Amino acid sequence: MHTLLPFLLAMIATVVLLEMWASKLRIAYPILLVVAGLLISFIPGLPVVKINPDLIFFIFLPPLLFEAAWSVSFKEMKKWWRIISSFAFLVVFFTALTVAIVVNHFIPGFTLALGFLLGGIVSPPDAVSTGAITRFVRIPKSTSAILEGESLLNDASSLIIFRFALIAVSTGHFIWQQAALSFLWMIIGGVAIGLALAWIFVKAHKWLPTDAPSDIAFTLIEPYCMYWVAEQLHSSGVLAVVAGGLFMSSKRLFFLNSTSRIKGYSVWESFVFILNGIVFLIIGLELPEIVEGLRAHGTPLHTAIGYGVLVTFILILARMISAYTALVATIIFRPSVIPHASSRRRRLLMPLLLGWTGMRGVVSLAAALAIPVTLDNGTAFPERNLILFITFIAILLTLLVQGLTLPTFIKRSRLFDGIFAEDDSEVVSQRIKKELRHHSYEFLKNKHENEWKGHDGMQQLLHHWEEKTKASDDSWMDENIKTIFLEMLESQRQYLSKLNKDVTIDEEIIRTQLYQIDLEEERLRMI
Structure with missing residues (x-):
């Protein structure tokens, strides 16, 4: 041995x-x-x-x-x-x-x-x-x-x-x-x-x-x-x-x-x-x-x-x-x-x-x-x-x-x-990213109008996805907003799963996007 x-x-x-x-x-x-x-x-x-x-x-x-x-x-x-x-x-x-x-x-x-x-x-x-x-x-x-x-x-x-x-x-x-x-x-x-x-x-x-x-x-x-x-x-x-x-x-x-x-x-x-x-x-x-x-x-x-x-x-x-x-x-x-x-x-x-x-x-x-x-x-x-x-x-x-x-x-x-x-996968990938950002914004907008209207943290989160820019301070991310953020990420996964049924879309692109969502969720949990 x-x-x-x-x-x-x-x-x-x-x-x-x-x-x-x-x-x-x-x-x-x-x-x-x-x-x-x-x-x-x-x-x-x-x-x-x-x-x-x-x-x-x-x-x-x-x-x-x-x-x-x-x-x-x-x-x-x-x-x-x-x-x-x-x-x-x-x-x-x-x-x-x-x-x-x-x-x-x-x-x-x-x-x-x-x-x-x-x-x-x-x-x-x-x-x-x-x-x-x-x-x-x-x-x-x-x-x-x-x-x-x-x-x-x-x-x-x-x-x-x-x-x-x-x-x-x-x-x-x-x-x-x-x-x-x-x-x-x-x-x-x-x-x-x-x-x-x-x-x-x-x-x-x-x-x-x-x-x-x-x-x-x-x-x-x-x-x-x-x-x-x-x-x-x-x-x-x-x-x-x-x-x-x-x-x-x-x-x-x-x-x-x-x-x-x-x-x-x-x-x-x-x-x-x-x-x-x-x-x-x-x-x-x-x-x-x-x-x-x-x-x-x-x-x-x-x-x-x-x-x-x-x-x-x-x-x-x-x-x-x-x-x-x-x-x-x-x-x-x-x-x-x-x-x-x-x-x-x-x-x-x-x-x-x-x-x-x-x-x-x-x-x-x-x-x-x-x-x-x-x-x-x-x-x-x-x-x-x-x-x-x-x-x-x-x-x-x-x-x-x-x-x-x-x-x-x-x-x-x-x-x-x-x-x-x-059949350029980069073009398809950029299109999916754009659609996913739009889906995320609509999801948060609906949440804001129906459940969290007037909430400062929610307003910042909505603005974050509207402009898609990174905030330098995560102090606005309280537990309530973190919960909504996690719900949004899960909504993104469901959206991509439905999108994957389209036979014209390369599944590898979908998997890459899902992996990035997982990374985003892990980053969020560490805040």
């Missing part, structure tokens, strides 16, 4: 320093973390990082999925649900099937079940990598919404494939009827369990006398609870966390106060950043041990590298084919829903962009490490080290090849030229 703890603390420090360096170099930090982990692993005397395969999903996935569900725009997901669903389910299954067929044909000893197991592991693109890479280039909200929504759902679909393939490899047989029923229960049961527990958690936050620290502590354990309960009932813990997270995100204004939302945002941002960083470092740190396992099994390193390159090529090709197939189907059946496809050139390049955003990362590594070392009968799990090595190569190559070239591709293709002039 005394040896491992300093090493873990050093890992966290390394993650932070490499993220700073990545920002300075303007490249995605997962790329540097993977390479750094690989280089660090060659330092002699370092302890070997080992994680129990039974715990890998439970440690990393629930909080990462929960935070992603809170961050994604559910309104945008509904808007582009056809494209998101096709990439999250159909494309993942097509990719896993393609990988299974190819490796069964080219890799000796790989059965179709092992092929599907590998396909389920490497099929889902990584949301963290894509987000970290696209932060240095400007892309339309529709494109980012598709990528975020896909990454939230494709984890569930790929892990369902992984689970059934793992059962087939372990038992040696696969019964389609039972698999179909289990598949339905995993989906329906996972969503139902997640929504039911989320509803209970929302009520608990409202009924219990919680404060900001207890609210944040509850949100940290809630995704683990959703995942564990769903898994105990043989359903999908991933879908439970996603469904529950989306439900609680939509209700955040009703069961969390402004203090909990502001502090919780910072805590979760740091927590998820550390988790992601550690996982990407582990990707590199695990490689030497995986290579030793390959050598012990008698697989030459250059042969294993060739298999990894082959699988990576299949992943990229399958996603490209899927993207253009989706384009053709959309043009034929739903031409009106193609996002920003105002020109033929843009229509042809958009699937190429979506196809090139298939970087692999956290979920693929977690799934590969979750493969048991032995089968139920005690024999070694077939081709475990080779599957781990191929997964590492796929993660490394997609991060380096696609990750380093994606920003350049977006800039040089000039794919989004002219789009931001038509």
Whole structure:
């Protein structure tokens, strides 16, 4: 323990320093973390990082999925649900099937079940990598919404494939009827369990006398609870966390106060950043041990590298084919829903962009490490080290090849030229601010005329919002006026919530305004 703890603390420090360096170099930090982990692993005397395969999903996935569900725009997901669903389910299954067929044909000893197991592991693109890479280039909200929504759902679909393939490899047989029923229960049961527990958690936050620290502590354990309960009932813990997270995100204004939302945002941002960083470092740190396992099994390193390159090529090709197939189907059946496809050139390049955003990362590594070392009968799990090595190569190559070239591709293709002039979020944001000021003034004016006419403090507050200037002295803010001010802020939240129903308004703008209202409320409480 005394040896491992300093090493873990050093890992966290390394993650932070490499993220700073990545920002300075303007490249995605997962790329540097993977390479750094690989280089660090060659330092002699370092302890070997080992994680129990039974715990890998439970440690990393629930909080990462929960935070992603809170961050994604559910309104945008509904808007582009056809494209998101096709990439999250159909494309993942097509990719896993393609990988299974190819490796069964080219890799000796790989059965179709092992092929599907590998396909389920490497099929889902990584949301963290894509987000970290696209932060240095400007892309339309529709494109980012598709990528975020896909990454939230494709984890569930790929892990369902992984689970059934793992059962087939372990038992040696696969019964389609039972698999179909289990598949339905995993989906329906996972969503139902997640929504039911989320509803209970929302009520608990409202009924219990919680404060900001207890609210944040509850949100940290809630995704683990959703995942564990769903898994105990043989359903999908991933879908439970996603469904529950989306439900609680939509209700955040009703069961969390402004203090909990502001502090919780910072805590979760740091927590998820550390988790992601550690996982990407582990990707590199695990490689030497995986290579030793390959050598012990008698697989030459250059042969294993060739298999990894082959699988990576299949992943990229399958996603490209899927993207253009989706384009053709959309043009034929739903031409009106193609996002920003105002020109033929843009229509042809958009699937190429979506196809090139298939970087692999956290979920693929977690799934590969979750493969048991032995089968139920005690024999070694077939081709475990080779599957781990191929997964590492796929993660490394997609991060380096696609990750380093994606920003350049977006800039040089000039794919989004002219789009931001038509859809400038700053213009929309200024319009919403103006409407919100008008709404606030009308709210206070009505209060003044009906309840507080002649009150000096109320008159100053009304003048403050009429002129929108900051007073140098807050002594006029007595408890009565503070109460009205808080009522006004709550009225602003309700107004923004109604305004968010407009599908033409970017939800991120609404969330920014709500966050500023929370900050204003906190400032007011400190007066």
